[in-house]
C-alpha cells in the first residue's frame with residue numbers, strides 16, 4: 451500500500467486491478483451485512499429484558515398506571531427524565547415510544563396552529579424555512595421537508611453548527627422558524643456542542659418571535675469512553691435571557707432499553723408545557739404509563755441509567771474500535787483519500803471520502819452485500835454537494851461482522867478513489 455496521490459498512472463492501474471481482485475473475493479462470499487441504521491444489537495436489548503418482569507402497576511401516588519390519565523406523564527417518570535435532562539420535573543412531558551413522533555407532533559402544531567408567540571401558523575408563512583446543520587439526521591430533515599419548509603444547510607464544526615452563520619441567518623429572516631440540533635454526540639459526526647455554542651443558542655436574537663430550537667438529546671447518556679461528558683442545559687441557559695419558550699429538548703430510551711418499546715420525553719418551559727398539553731389533549735388521553743412505570747422501576751434514576759449504559763458500552767466499544775482500526779490500517783497508508791470522526795459517544799462514525807466518491811463507495815459496498823446508509827442522506831434533499839460523506843453505524847452487527855464489513859468498506863473506498871484518479 452502506498453500513497454495513491456503520489457502514484458503514476460501505471461502504478462494506479464496496477465493497484466486498481468489488485469483491488470478489483472480483492473473485491474471479487476468479497477463478492478464471492480455472498481455476504482449480507484448492514485451498517486446502515488443506528489440500531490442496538492440483540493445483546494444490548496437483552497440487557498433490559500428484566501424490565502418486563504414487573505407486574506405491579508400502582509404508582510408512587512397510589513394511582514393505577516393501567517388506566518387513563520396523567521397526559522404529561524407519570525410523576526416518577528417526569529422525575530427520572532428531569533434527572534437525565536438536568537431540568538425540573540414540571541418542565542418534563544413523558545410520551546410514548548418515540549421521540550421522533552413528538553418532534554413531528556410539535557412541527558405539526560406549529561404548522562396548523564402556530565405557537566403562542568406566532569404571528570400566524572407556520573403553514574401561512576409562504577417561504578417558511580428550517581435550519582439543518584449538516585451532516586445531520588435524515589429523519590429530522592424529512593419532517594420539515596414534509597411540511598413544506600425550505601431546508602437551509604448550516605455547516606457543522608467539532609463545536610456544533612457554525613454559529614456565526616446561524617446567528618446571522620436567524621437575526622435577518624423572520625421566515626426561519628427553527629433549527630434541528632443533536633447537541634451531544636451528534637448524528638452522524640459524534641460531535642458535542644461546546645459551552646460557547648450552547649450559550650450562543652440561548653441568547654441569540656431571532657427575527658421570528660416563534661423561532662424554536664429542536665434540541666434532540668437522543669444520545670445524552672450514550673458515552674463511549676469513561677469520560678461522562680456533561681454540557682450546560684439549554685433550557686436553563688435560555689431562562690437567563692428570557693428565551694426559554696424557544697427551546698424544546700427531546701430524548702428517549704430507544705437506545706437505552708428498546709427502540710421499539712421505549713419511552714420518550716420533552717423538556718420545555720412551563721408555559722410551553724401548558725400550551726402543548728392543551729394541544730396534545732385533543733389528540734390523546736394519555737400515553738403508555740405502564741411502560742413508563744416499568745422503565746422507572748428498572749432504571750431508577752440518572753445513576754441507574756448511566757450504570758445500564760456502561761453495560762452497553764462494553765459491547766459497543768469493540769465494534770467502534772474495529773471500524774477505526776480498519777480505517778487506520780487500510781486507509782491512512784493510501785494518503786489523503788479519506789478522513790473520519792472519532793466519536794466519544796453516540797451511534798455513528800462519519801467517513802469523509804475523496805469528493806465525488808461517496809456514491810460509488812456505497813454502490814460498490816451494496817454489490818458486495820454490505821448495506822450502508824445512502825450516500826448523501828445526511829444532507830437536506832439527500833444531496834451532499836461534495837459527494838463525500840458516508841455514515842457508518844457499527845452498533846447492530848456482531849463484532850465479526852463489523853470487522854468483515856470494515857475491511858470490505860476500505861477496499862471499496864480505495865477502489866472508488868483509484869477509479870476517480872484514473873478517470
Ligand code: PLP
Pocket residue numbers: 488547548549550551587632637666668701702703704709714
Ligand atoms: N433522534 C436521533 C438523533 C436519532 O439518531 C434517532 C434514531 O436513530 C432518533 C431521534 C429516533 O428516536 P426515537 O426512537 O425516540 O423516535
